[in-house]
Amino acid sequence: MDINMGNGGIGVPVVRRDAMAKVLGVAQYAADFPHENTAYAALTLSKVARGRISRLDTAAAEAVAGVRMVLTHRSLNESLGDETFVMKGGHMQSSFLPLTSDEIHYAGQIVSLTIADTLEAAEEAARLVAIDYAREAASASMDDAGLTEEPADSGIDVGDAEAAFAAAEVKVDATYVTPAQHHNPIELYAASAAWQDGKLLINLPSQWVMGTRAGLAKVFGIPIEDVHVESPYVGGAFGAKASILPHVVLVAMAARRLGRPVKLVVPREAGFTVGSFRPAARSRVRLAATRQGKLTAVMHDEVGQSAVIDHVAFAGMEATSKMYASPNIRMRAATVATDVNSPGFMRAPAEAPSFFGFESAMDELAVALGIDPVELRIMNEPARDPVSGLPWSSRLLVECYRRGAALFGWSDRNPKPGSMVAADGTLIGYGCATATYPSAMAPSSARVRLSADGSCVVYCAAHDVGTGAYTVLGQVAADVLGVPDELVTVEMGHSRHPSGPVSGGSITTGSAGSAVHMAARAVRERLFATVAAGQDRSKMTLADRHVVLPDGSRRAISDIIGGLPGGVIEEHADWKPTDMDDKTMQQGLAGGMAFAGPVGGTHVSFSFGAQFAEVRIDPLLRTIRVARMVGVFACGRIINPRTARSNLMGGMIWGASSALLEESQIDRARGRFANTDLASYHFAANADVGEVVVEMLDEHDSVVNAIGTKAVGEVGIVGMPAAIANAVYHATGVRVRKTPILMEDLL
Amino acid sequence: MTSITLTVNGEPITATIPPRLHLADFLRDHLGLTGTHLGCEHGVCGACTVRLDGAIVRGCLVLAVQADCCTVETIEGLSDSGEVADLQHAFAARNALQCGYCTPGMVMTAQDFLLHAPADASRAAIREHLSGNYCRCTGYEAIVDAVETTLNARRTS
Numbered sequence: 001m002d003i004n005m006g007n008g009g010i011g012v013p014v015v016r017r018d019a020m021a022k023v024l025g026v027a028q029y030a031a032d033f034p035h036e037n038t039a040y041a042a043l044t045l046s047k048v049a050r051g052r053i054s055r056l057d058t059a060a061a062e063a064v065a066g067v068r069m070v071l072t073h074r075s076l077n078e079s080l081g082d083e084t085f086v087m088k089g090g091h092m093q094s095s096f097l098p099l100t101s102d103e104i105h106y107a108g109q110i111v112s113l114t115i116a117d118t119l120e121a122a123e124e125a126a127r128l129v130a131i132d133y134a135r136e137a138a139s140a141s142m143d144d145a146g147l148t149e150e151p152a153d154s155g156i157d158v159g160d161a162e163a164a165f166a167a168a169e170v171k172v173d174a175t176y177v178t179p180a181q182h183h184n185p186i187e188l189y190a191a192s193a194a195w196q197d198g199k200l201l202i203n204l205p206s207q208w209v210m211g212t213r214a215g216l217a218k219v220f221g222i223p224i225e226d227v228h229v230e231s232p233y234v235g236g237a238f239g240a241k242a243s244i245l246p247h248v249v250l251v252a253m254a255a256r257r258l259g260r261p262v263k264l265v266v267p268r269e270a271g272f273t274v275g276s277f278r279p280a281a282r283s284r285v286r287l288a289a290t291r292q293g294k295l296t297a298v299m300h301d302e303v304g305q306s307a308v309i310d311h312v313a314f315a316g317m318e319a320t321s322k323m324y325a326s327p328n329i330r331m332r333a334a335t336v337a338t339d340v341n342s343p344g345f346m347r348a349p350a351e352a353p354s355f356f357g358f359e360s361a362m363d364e365l366a367v368a369l370g371i372d373p374v375e376l377r378i379m380n381e382p383a384r385d386p387v388s389g390l391p392w393s394s395r396l397l398v399e400c401y402r403r404g405a406a407l408f409g410w411s412d413r414n415p416k417p418g419s420m421v422a423a424d425g426t427l428i429g430y431g432c433a434t435a436t437y438p439s440a441m442a443p444s445s446a447r448v449r450l451s452a453d454g455s456c457v458v459y460c461a462a463h464d465v466g467t468g469a470y471t472v473l474g475q476v477a478a479d480v481l482g483v484p485d486e487l488v489t490v491e492m493g494h495s496r497h498p499s500g501p502v503s504g505g506s507i508t509t510g511s512a513g514s515a516v517h518m519a520a521r522a523v524r525e526r527l528f529a530t531v532a533a534g535q536d537r538s539k540m541t542l543a544d545r546h547v548v549l550p551d552g553s554r555r556a557i558s559d560i561i562g563g564l565p566g567g568v569i570e571e572h573a574d575w576k577p578t579d580m581d582d583k584t585m586q587q588g589l590a591g592g593m594a595f596a597g598p599v600g601g602t603h604v605s606f607s608f609g610a611q612f613a614e615v616r617i618d619p620l621l622r623t624i625r626v627a628r629m630v631g632v633f634a635c636g637r638i639i640n641p642r643t644a645r646s647n648l649m650g651g652m653i654w655g656a657s658s659a660l661l662e663e664s665q666i667d668r669a670r671g672r673f674a675n676t677d678l679a680s681y682h683f684a685a686n687a688d689v690g691e692v693v694v695e696m697l698d699e700h701d702s703v704v705n706a707i708g709t710k711a712v713g714e715v716g717i718v719g720m721p722a723a724i725a726n727a728v729y730h731a732t733g734v735r736v737r738k739t740p741i742l743m744e745d746l747l
Numbered sequence: 748m749t750s751i752t753l754t755v756n757g758e759p760i761t762a763t764i765p766p767r768l769h770l771a772d773f774l775r776d777h778l779g780l781t782g783t784h785l786g787c788e789h790g791v792c793g794a795c796t797v798r799l800d801g802a803i804v805r806g807c808l809v810l811a812v813q814a815d816c817c818t819v820e821t822i823e824g825l826s827d828s829g830e831v832a833d834l835q836h837a838f839a840a841r842n843a844l845q846c847g848y849c850t851p852g853m854v855m856t857a858q859d860f861l862l863h864a865p866a867d868a869s870r871a872a873i874r875e876h877l878s879g880n881y882c883r884c885t886g887y888e889a890i891v892d893a894v895e896t897t898l899n900a901r902r903t904s
Contacts, residue, residue: 019839022847025782025822032781186786187848235848236883268787466846466884642842653885678791686887687878
């Protein structure tokens with residue numbers, strides 16, 4: 001590892017580079033880009049969950065003044081390139097593209113796209129598209145009768161967990177249920193497409209401009225270079241904006257046919273089915289231990305909601321199997337196919353539901369054993385990954401628990417449920433849970449340019465979805481090149497830049513950051529070679545816009561670079577994660593999904609955290625408030641404590657929101673999501689949140705990647721729902737094994 | 748089509764518009780004031796918050812024709828006049844934004860709070876006032892920090 005800590009780039013809480021653009025309202029999101037002569041689009045959605053379109057009449061819609069086109073399965077009538085579902089190696093949100101047949105696979109499926117000169121005309125006409133359906137019975141809930149469970153993988157087996165469980169002295173066997181949820185970023189899905197000379201320019205909020213480019217090129221049968229995807233600012237994503245949503249293809253198609261730019265902003269309600277969602281899940285967790293608290297068997301069987309049109313399995317047992325030392329481990333995942341839009345990635349897709357059950361079960365075991373829940377976890381800390389036997393690249397979970405317990409005041413906890421009561425009768429509960437998230441990596445390119453005036457530009461087709469990547473990637477370059485952060489510019493969110501990875505799986509800083517680090521080091525090498533050929537470069541340093549030579553003399557960067565042709569030094573780098581072969585790397589750089597880790601050839605990399613919650617419950621009404629949350633995390637090197645803290649804090653608030661508020665309710669009779677707007681899909685508002693304390697441990701990981709960073713973006717949510725459920729049990733003695741935990745669950 | 752005359756960010760505007768046009772769409776699509784964002788289109792999320800004759804409203808729940816003969820102020824207007832410069836700097840300094848999409852509406856609502864709040868307003872009062880503006884990222888704690896910082900600074904200045 002080679003980190004220059006002298007210039008303040010890495011580890012400094014630099015203020016977000018994009019902060020002023022955002023507070024002034026000048027940051028341009030997808031729907032803000034003006035295209036001349038834009039036509040507006042509006043959607044019509046299926047009212048039934050399964051069947052076929054039996055009658056379609058667009059005459060009334062087409063008669064509305066200003067309507068230019070009504071795109072339906074009849075009028076689309078064009079073969080598209082064979083592009084597929086993101087989890088089958090493609091880039092699409094679903095393997096089924098609406099308007100390519102008369103089939104209805106889920107309620108809220110797009111059945112027409114109406115284009116008009118004004119938004120108002122398009123919306124009026126979209127309501128006039130007349131459709132009758134030949135309706136078939138549908139199941140949108142995995143709890144419907146007659147559905148079968150299909151095994152989703154071959155499972156994980158260490159030792160003989162069934163036998164150990166049967167023979168154990170103390171055991172827990174319980175099932176935990178989590179509902180479907182929707183991401184609901186505040187920025188609506190949108191797409192604005194314009195064609196010029198056979199080239200497509202598309203503005204959309206994207207976590208994956210390179211993947212979107214590759215996918216659209218394939219769909220439209222044009223060279224990848226002829227697709228330009230632009231997404232400089234994204235108004236929240238959380239996994240929702242990674243793969244290509246169906247409306248994006250349809251908007252681009254309409255724009256090509258009309259020979260005119262077309263813009264669609266997907267209304268909130270439609271977003272529930274045009275986009276993806278977190279599927280419902282059911283975890284059966286069995287834990288066995290000696291009376292002293294040593295785990296002897298860990299078993300986790302999870303059944304997740306999938307879709308008939310796409311098989312999706314998100315079970316988080318790769319992570320739960322690695323949490324604690326046990327000689328016997330057995331993990332199984334299964335799915336139930338339902339008539340819904342394809343589920344997708346939502347913040348900690350596998351881990352968040354799985355850890356609600358798993359970490360609730362650990363609390364139940366602690367109660368059964370009469371052992372403090374923090375101590376139970378610490379006494380079962382594994383020295384190595386209990387599944388692969390490999391060492392951790394770094395793991396400071398015990399330290400997280402010790403520090404978190406001290407910050408929270410855990411020692412004040414009386415373990416007896418219902419024993420802690422405020423003066424006004426309010427019941428107080430303390431709970432804790434473990435959080436973890438895999439530190440995977442993806443290949444990435446980057447280009448770094450250093451100019452004679454000392455300014456530096458970083459180019460990478462990565463994305464800042466609110467995480468702070470604009471700021472953090474610049475800090476990495478500033479650190480290597482010894483330039484002040486204010487002289488660094490970062491250009492991202494456009495497919496013309498050097499290839500960047502999908503901004504999913506908490507990989508951006510480690511992957512794109514490693515590529516920026518590599519490119520910046522190449523710039524530095526050239527600078528050194530230019531100024532002093534033949535001298536020992538290992539004894540040269542960069543500081544304050546000067547090269548410091550081995551003899552201590554200084555040469556200004558402006559003099560060195562000013563004398564070069566072009567007046568700049570610019571270097572490109574292609575970074576490859578350890579343990580990834582070249583072919584996979586090239587596929588990744590070409591816009592494919594290519595991940596390495598978290599289990600590598602020599603080590604296993606996860607971020608860890610200990611999370612604590614204090615709940616306050618009204619003794620009569622049973623209303624639940626999260627008064628305090630404390631999270632202590634070990635996520636490797638923190639490039640920017642300010643932005644990392646806000647990611648972790650946002651994740652914790654997501655966790656509280658998930659524990660107490662969020663559920664996409666399913667109308668089982670009609671086979672559809674019922675609460676498809678922000679008035680009835682509840683998530684945390686400001687007044688729902690109490691005090692939030694976040695701390696990051698100083699953790700050095702020299703093997704995970706070139707800059708020593710691990711996953712930050714998603715780990716914050718993972719343990720919070722269980723910590724809150726455990727606190728609710730402590731306050732009331734009522735064990736609630738489902739989320740959201742509602743007042744009626746405590747009556 | 749209907750003709751309206753109004754003042755937007757201090758500038759007199761006359762426009763001929765369809766009566767069913769929302770104020771937020773009028774500001775964004777007709778005047779190019781895209782700092783006003785749309786998040787739910789039915790008055791819940793607060794991203795489209797603007798000032799209409801001095802009071803904050805949801806731009807998605809007001810028709811443009813209802814703003815006839817009125818004064819409308821948006822994030823662009825408040826930025827240009829410098830009215831919220833201290834608040835905007837506090838948002839940046841306290842990292843009270845991530846994706847930034849809710850931020851203009853949040854600033855509009857926070858300024859409304861600051862104009863009307865007692866000097867000793869509590870954090871709970873700030874939270875309550877801002878609870879009609881969703882931040883999904885979610886920076887609620889830092890947003891309260893930024894508003895509290897501005898409240899204290901304005902009180903002592």
